[in-house]
Amino acid sequence: MEKNQNNILEEVTTSDYKYGFHTNIEMDLAAVGLSEDTVRFISAKKNEPDWLLEFRLSAYHHWLTLTEPNWAHIHHPAIKYQDIIYYAAPKRKKELTSLDEVDPELLDTFKKLGISLEEQKKLSGVAVDAVIDSVSVKTTFTDTLSKYGVIFCSFSDAVQNHPDLVKQYMGSVVPSNDNFFAALNSAVFSDGSFCYIPKGVRCPVELSTYFRINAANTGQFERTLIVADEGAYVSYMEGCTAPMRDENQLHAAIVEIVAMKDAEVKYSTVQNWYPGNKKGEGGIYNFVTKRGICKGSHSKISWTQVETGSAITWKYPSVVLMGDNSIGEFYSVAVTNNFQQADTGSKMIHLGKNTKSTIISKGISAGQSNNSYRGLVKVIKRAENARNFSQCDSLLLGDKCGAHTYPYIKAENHTSIIEHEATTSKISDDQLFYCKQRGISSESAIGLIVNGYAKEVLMHLPMEFAVEAQKLLAISLEGSVG
Amino acid sequence: MLSIRNLKVSIKGKEILKGINLEVKAGEVHAIMGPNGTGKSTLAYVIAGREGYEVTEGEIIFKGRNILDLSAEERACEGLFLGFQYPVEIPGVSITNFLRTAINEQRKYKGLDPVPAVEFLAKMEEKKQLLELQEKLASRSVNEGFSGGEKKKNEIFQMAMLEPSLAILDETDSGLDIDALRIVATGVNKLRRPDNATIVITHYQRLLEYIIPDVVHVLFDGRIVKSGGKELALLLEEKGYEWIRSES
Ligand SMILES: Nc1ncnc2c1ncn2[C@@H]1O[C@H](COP(=O)(O)OP(=O)(O)O)[C@@H](O)[C@H]1O
Numbered sequence: 230m231e232k233n234q235n236n237i238l239e240e241v242t243t244s245d246y247k248y249g250f251h252t253n254i255e256m257d258l259a260a261v262g263l264s265e266d267t268v269r270f271i272s273a274k275k276n277e278p279d280w281l282l283e284f285r286l287s288a289y290h291h292w293l294t295l296t297e298p299n300w301a302h303i304h305h306p307a308i309k310y311q312d313i314i315y316y317a318a319p320k321r322k323k324e325l326t327s328l329d330e331v332d333p334e335l336l337d338t339f340k341k342l343g344i345s346l347e348e349q350k351k352l353s354g355v356a357v358d359a360v361i362d363s364v365s366v367k368t369t370f371t372d373t374l375s376k377y378g379v380i381f382c383s384f385s386d387a388v389q390n391h392p393d394l395v396k397q398y399m400g401s402v403v404p405s406n407d408n409f410f411a412a413l414n415s416a417v418f419s420d421g422s423f424c425y426i427p428k429g430v431r432c433p434v435e436l437s438t439y440f441r442i443n444a445a446n447t448g449q450f451e452r453t454l455i456v457a458d459e460g461a462y463v464s465y466m467e468g469c470t471a472p473m474r475d476e477n478q479l480h481a482a483i484v485e486i487v488a489m490k491d492a493e494v495k496y497s498t499v500q501n502w503y504p505g506n507k508k509g510e511g512g513i514y515n516f517v518t519k520r521g522i523c524k525g526s527h528s529k530i531s532w533t534q535v536e537t538g539s540a541i542t543w544k545y546p547s548v549v550l551m552g553d554n555s556i557g558e559f560y561s562v563a564v565t566n567n568f569q570q571a572d573t574g575s576k577m578i579h580l581g582k583n584t585k586s587t588i589i590s591k592g593i594s595a596g597q598s599n600n601s602y603r604g605l606v607k608v609i610k611r612a613e614n615a616r617n618f619s620q621c622d623s624l625l626l627g628d629k630c631g632a633h634t635y636p637y638i639k640a641e642n643h644t645s646i647i648e649h650e651a652t653t654s655k656i657s658d659d660q661l662f663y664c665k666q667r668g669i670s671s672e673s674a675i676g677l678i679v680n681g682y683a684k685e686v687l688m689h690l691p692m693e694f695a696v697e698a699q700k701l702l703a704i705s706l707e708g709s710v711g
Numbered sequence: 712m713l714s715i716r717n718l719k720v721s722i723k724g725k726e727i728l729k730g731i732n733l734e735v736k737a738g739e740v741h742a743i744m745g746p747n748g749t750g751k752s753t754l755a756y757v758i759a760g761r762e763g764y765e766v767t768e769g770e771i772i773f774k775g776r777n778i779l780d781l782s783a784e785e786r787a788c789e790g791l792f793l794g795f796q797y798p799v800e801i802p803g804v805s806i807t808n809f810l811r812t813a814i815n816e817q818r819k820y821k822g823l824d825p826v827p828a829v830e831f832l833a834k835m836e837e838k839k840q841l842l843e844l845q846e847k848l849a850s851r852s853v854n855e856g857f858s859g860g861e862k863k864k865n866e867i868f869q870m871a872m873l874e875p876s877l878a879i880l881d882e883t884d885s886g887l888d889i890d891a892l893r894i895v896a897t898g899v900n901k902l903r904r905p906d907n908a909t910i911v912i913t914h915y916q917r918l919l920e921y922i923i924p925d926v927v928h929v930l931f932d933g934r935i936v937k938s939g940g941k942e943l944a945l946l947l948e949e950k951g952y953e954w955i956r957s958e959s
């Protein structure tokens with residue numbers, strides 16, 4: 230098997246390969262590196278229409294003219310874009326027969342998170358009994374959704390089955406030339422999710438539930454598109470509290486949200502990618518572009534994120550407030566420990582009148598990590614009576630970590646009100662001793678204090694995830710205070 | 712219950728407690744009085760196991776066991792409670808959540824399962840009434856935005872919930888108006904049992920009109936310079952600490 234792959238690799242890399250994508254269509258692996266052929270190969274592999282190939286190609290050509298952004302407060306060795314394999318058919322993970330074969334440390338974390346045994350098996354790739362197999366549950370979900378006219382499928386399926394919708398909205402919020410990583414994703418994205426809620430429909434289920442059962446497909450270059458038509462509502466959850474390992478170091482996803490008149494989209498994320506070891510080796514680089522547009526009046530988009538994983542997080546979920554009276558919200562908890570680096574925040578772009586935005590950012594840094602908040606609030610001249618409130622708090626554990634706040638404010642009219650508050654605090658010895666005196670161990674005390682600090686954000690998560698997220702916060706900081 | 716023998720404690724090389732001897736039996740209430748800065752809080756912290764204090768001599772025997780090697784949380788689980796002179800705020804953590812965590816950690820230490828929710832809530836209700844606490848207090852964050860009096864009541868409420876064998880109340884009376892003082896004292900009195908003990912630290916004898924001590928000690932410059940019955944408190948009030956200074 231391995232030999233076979235090597236042969237193919239060699240063949241692909243050494244051949245001239247101008248139209249090679251036609252003849253080699255049965256292959257599971259693209260050539261190493263990125264070229265126009267790679268892009269064509271991926272598109273052909275996925276049997277995409279011409280317009281999508283054109284979309285990818287123009288993104289690729291634009292990407293060639295860009296350089297990696299260097300303004301974020303992060304440091305990493307240069308990413309070797311020509312060493313990456315940009316397409317690999319989803320490999321089946323080696324299936325294990327029992328939990329005994331799973332890394333005990335991972336199981337320990339599952340246990341602490343209160344994840345059921347069956348789900349532990351699923352997450353760690355152990356074969357599951359037919360009874361609890363998610364297929365039947367998944368079917369039930371899909372049935373329920375289709376009854377309401379809700380489309381929820383993989384991005385690839387959407388391209389095949391709902392090409393008009395995809396064509397209309399894809400790239401309308403995050404253009405393929407938006408930034409370096411967005412251009413890269415637009416050229417080579419593998420798969421992701423598509424969700425469309427028709428006019429006046431309140432999506433009857435939290436799409437989170439679905440994800441838990443479906444164990445989210447987390448490709449390296451994921452792409453998500455959510456469209457809520459007039460008066461529609463959906464609550465969408467991505468990610469998983471269980472620690473996720475992935476051999477791919479670079480992740481560059483795109484999420485686009487469109488909310489039409491009176492529509493509301495609530496997007497929640499729990500990101501717990503492998504952060505690297507305690508010495509700062511390995512770990513995922515997560516460069517994500519997430520943006521929503523409140524296209525119609527009185528629409529609302531709210532982002533809630535709990536970021537505990539990844540070696541590097543570069544992520545600024547944003548809202549373009551185009552419709553009058555539209556609302557954008559961003560609630561974030563970002564934890565960094567050991568040598569993790571997070572540069573995250575939000576952009577609120579006020580274009581419509583009476584638009585309102587709220588940013589609540591809670592950074593928690595421990596170990597030797599670096600945690601930065603970076604935010605932009607922009608109000609154009611036309612956006613009269615716009616309002617923004619930003620609260621950016623940093624909590625430091627120990628004295629070797631760093632917290633930074635970079636708020637940018639641009640207001641072009643005088644009727645708008647923009648408020649920014651920022652605090653930096655530490656967990657005091659007094660607080661720790663107070664807890665310990667009641668019988669609470671240091672680790673539990675930190676968990677308790679940190680969760681109290683993050684409460685304003687956690688309360689915006691869907692119920693079932695809030696509880697897990699609380700445990701996750703505590704676990705992420707274990708061992709960070711002697 | 713508690714016996715302290717020749718306890719000497721330094722902070723950053725400076726001796727604060729200079730040989731304390733103290734014997735507290737089950738069922739007793741002891742009062743420790745003395746002017747500011749004589750080491751009352753230091754004594755309370757050292758008994759409770761706070762770090763940063765250097766015990767240079769002596770021992771603290773609690774329920775027949777030297778506890779100097781135990782961590783603060785272990786001592787708490789063994790039944791030691793400290794009512795803080797300055798209770799700290801823990802933003803975002805409700806009293807309910809805080810106490811449930813504390814009770815469950817203490818139960819875990821004793822090898823017990825977590826307290827059933829119904830039982831826990833019933834106990835909260837009972838103790839809230841005992842201390843005439845407002846209904847919504849328990850859902851507020853620990854000490855956050857509390858008045859001085861509310862903080863102290865909250866300390867006694869926690870004591871009532873945790874049911875320690877030995878409670879040390881450090882200046883619980885300061886910052887209380889007469890009504891609050893009466894409620895706190897009534898709470899302490901109602902919680903008195905033959906198998907527990909209380910040490911009340913105060914520098915006014917006012918509290919001792921409500922909580923009648925079996926023994927009163929006067930701490931002065933790191934030493935217990937006088938011990939006696941409850942009348943000692945009155946004498947102190949009358950003559951002032953200058954009297955002790957001249958006697959010692
Ligand atoms: N953390 C500390 N560092 C240095 N000195 C301290 C510290 N805590 C207490 N002290 C000193 O120890 C002495 C006793 O203080 P304390 O026990 O608080 O007295 P009391 O409670 O009787 O008012 C005082 O002189 C005080 O300044």
Ligand SMILES: [Mg+2]
Nearest residue numbers: 751752796882
């Ligand atoms: Mg004191």
